[in-house]
Amino acid sequence: MNQRAVLVVDDDAQIRESLRDALEDEGYAVALAKNGREALQILHRLSRPCAVILDLIMPVMSGNEFYAAMQADPSFSDIPVVVSTSDASRAPNGVLIMKKPMDLARLLTTVDKLF
Amino acid sequence: MDRMSKSPYRLLVVEDENVVAMDLRSSLIQLGYEVVETVATGRQAIECVSREHPDLVLMDVRLRGDMDGIQAAEEIGRMGVPVVYLTAFSDKSTLDRAKITGPLGYLLKPFDERELHIVIEMAVHRHRAQKQHDQLVREQAERAALEEEHRWAQFLADASTKLSSSLDLQTTLEAIAQLAVPMLADLATVHARTERGFETLAIHHGHGKEGLLYELSRRYPPIPELPHGVPLVIWTGRPELIPEVTEEFLRAAAQDQENLELLRALGVKSQMCVPLASRGETWGALTLAYAESGRRYDDEDLARAVDLAGRCSIALDNARLYQQAKEATAHREKLVQDLERTVRFSEQFVGMLGHDLRNPLFGITAAASLITRRADSEAIGTPARRILISASRMERMIEQLLDFTRIRLGKGVPIERRRVSLREICELVVGEFEQTGESAVHIQSVGDVVGNWDADRLSQLLSNLVGNALLHGTGGVWISLDGTEADYVTLRVANPGGISKEMLPVIFEPFRSAADKKQERSSGLGLGLHISQQIVSAHGGSIEVTSSESEETCFTVRLPRDARISDPTLRIREEISLQ
Numbered sequence: 001m002n003q004r005a006v007l008v009v010d011d012d013a014q015i016r017e018s019l020r021d022a023l024e025d026e027g028y029a030v031a032l033a034k035n036g037r038e039a040l041q042i043l044h045r046l047s048r049p050c051a052v053i054l055d056l057i058m059p060v061m062s063g064n065e066f067y068a069a070m071q072a073d074p075s076f077s078d079i080p081v082v083v084s085t086s087d088a089s090r091a092p093n094g095v096l097i098m099k100k101p102m103d104l105a106r107l108l109t110t111v112d113k114l115f
Numbered sequence: 116m117d118r119m120s121k122s123p124y125r126l127l128v129v130e131d132e133n134v135v136a137m138d139l140r141s142s143l144i145q146l147g148y149e150v151v152e153t154v155a156t157g158r159q160a161i162e163c164v165s166r167e168h169p170d171l172v173l174m175d176v177r178l179r180g181d182m183d184g185i186q187a188a189e190e191i192g193r194m195g196v197p198v199v200y201l202t203a204f205s206d207k208s209t210l211d212r213a214k215i216t217g218p219l220g221y222l223l224k225p226f227d228e229r230e231l232h233i234v235i236e237m238a239v240h241r242h243r244a245q246k247q248h249d250q251l252v253r254e255q256a257e258r259a260a261l262e263e264e265h266r267w268a269q270f271l272a273d274a275s276t277k278l279s280s281s282l283d284l285q286t287t288l289e290a291i292a293q294l295a296v297p298m299l300a301d302l303a304t305v306h307a308r309t310e311r312g313f314e315t316l317a318i319h320h321g322h323g324k325e326g327l328l329y330e331l332s333r334r335y336p337p338i339p340e341l342p343h344g345v346p347l348v349i350w351t352g353r354p355e356l357i358p359e360v361t362e363e364f365l366r367a368a369a370q371d372q373e374n375l376e377l378l379r380a381l382g383v384k385s386q387m388c389v390p391l392a393s394r395g396e397t398w399g400a401l402t403l404a405y406a407e408s409g410r411r412y413d414d415e416d417l418a419r420a421v422d423l424a425g426r427c428s429i430a431l432d433n434a435r436l437y438q439q440a441k442e443a444t445a446h447r448e449k450l451v452q453d454l455e456r457t458v459r460f461s462e463q464f465v466g467m468l469g470h471d472l473r474n475p476l477f478g479i480t481a482a483a484s485l486i487t488r489r490a491d492s493e494a495i496g497t498p499a500r501r502i503l504i505s506a507s508r509m510e511r512m513i514e515q516l517l518d519f520t521r522i523r524l525g526k527g528v529p530i531e532r533r534r535v536s537l538r539e540i541c542e543l544v545v546g547e548f549e550q551t552g553e554s555a556v557h558i559q560s561v562g563d564v565v566g567n568w569d570a571d572r573l574s575q576l577l578s579n580l581v582g583n584a585l586l587h588g589t590g591g592v593w594i595s596l597d598g599t600e601a602d603y604v605t606l607r608v609a610n611p612g613g614i615s616k617e618m619l620p621v622i623f624e625p626f627r628s629a630a631d632k633k634q635e636r637s638s639g640l641g642l643g644l645h646i647s648q649q650i651v652s653a654h655g656g657s658i659e660v661t662s663s664e665s666e667e668t669c670f671t672v673r674l675p676r677d678a679r680i681s682d683p684t685l686r687i688r689e690e691i692s693l694q
Contacts, residue, residue, distance in 0.1 A: 104484030
């Protein structure tokens, strides 16, 4: 079985790297992207199975735009997504929402359940 | 003679030669006249005239005594009785002297009865005609004066109406200048004393020379050194009348040759200037002038101008007061707008800040969590946990600020209802407190405590109330739930220890407990209870606090089970607070 992969999309480097460390500690293969466009590029070469932790407000391409692009592509539309945001009202429908700042343990539990 | 049938003319004869007098008297009686008396001196004649009021005096020029006939005739003429001279003297100087007294006839001695008769008839007739004419002229003058008085009264009434029709200062000033023309002037100006000198506030010219008037007032405003006109009137507060504006006057008034040319072109013939006062202080002057009409001002006109200026002053006082009130209102409105903008900005700023703070706070939390997970010694794990505890306190504050901002912006607390048990929520919240080491929270429940509520918001409410009770109470917290009513669930959170009488009425107001200097252990923003109240009212419920200073504090929350039910006591209380 392939190593489970998680793509962390967040424009805040501290958050990105802390999440990477925590997820790697849990045994995930972690990829990082600082905006939606980078995330889309990475998504193509990401091993399966995988999940996405997505921030919403980002420069270049927002989390909402990225999510819409994902949903439009049949090869990505089944990838589970957790939205991490400080403003839950902006989140697209039908995604798991974790409100920032969140409990790291709860986030890890949530991610574990995605696979 | 037909005129004999009427009452005969009554005549006085003044003749110092007795024979002549007797002769004349009998001739006159013969002619059908009544002779009231025959006297010999001027003084006797005057005395008789004042007593008898004869129709005519036949006066000899040469009389004995200290008064001759001409002198006596002068006096008698003033008494309104006509005189005919009878004399033998006809030299030029006597005739000239006699002429001045305005006699109605002059009969040279010797004369016959016919001549005497004609002269008397003509004299009396002319005198009466003259009297009638004088009477007519007097009556006409009186009528004219009356009409003038009426026109003036009408003018003043119109003026008062026009002046009170506007409360705008400039409009009123212009109305004053326009009012005076043409009734009282061909042109009118209103001047005021300001920091910049004497300023022209309004101008009106009845014959289209307003351009010239504007040029004059713009280029040659009254200078303070001028010993007449606007400066003098404003300085003394007394009106000024210049009945005749002469070339010399213009030369003295002109500041230079060009000014003189302009003044000549304006062609003022007569002018007056009256003070405009406000609350007893002269601040300006109304100048009225006749030019084209060629009319002249007199004292009566001046009195009228003063009258008009008095009315103008009242109208201007009103306009000024209105202007001041208007400016004050505008100023106040602007302040309120600025304040509202500032408040709104700061509230929006707090909201934005709250959102933006969450990201770095998550960075801190995530890193600190990672440390606690990786830590293999208390030496590292304990400080990392302290970071997490502080971060979660900060998180709560940010949440409160955001809630508060939403409330202040009128958006209220958003509620997402689903079927939840208040008991379960209580246990979860209490569990969290127990995790953080706080204890002695007792839960008691009767009946069905389920309703359609926002679980997260009720957790927040309970967390605030329990946290508050633990912080301020003197030991232990008692939560009781009462679900025995059909439509309501009642929640009580009680703790030993009281709230001060001063705090109790303002306890739900924002930033109160944090501002309370006596509170040493306060660690929040003082928004918890304010937000709790908003959460309860967003659910359609009510929250109350009772406290006896030394014994116990109890918060009572009544929650309708459903959105359709609202607490009637809440509505009544809102109505009371609205009043």
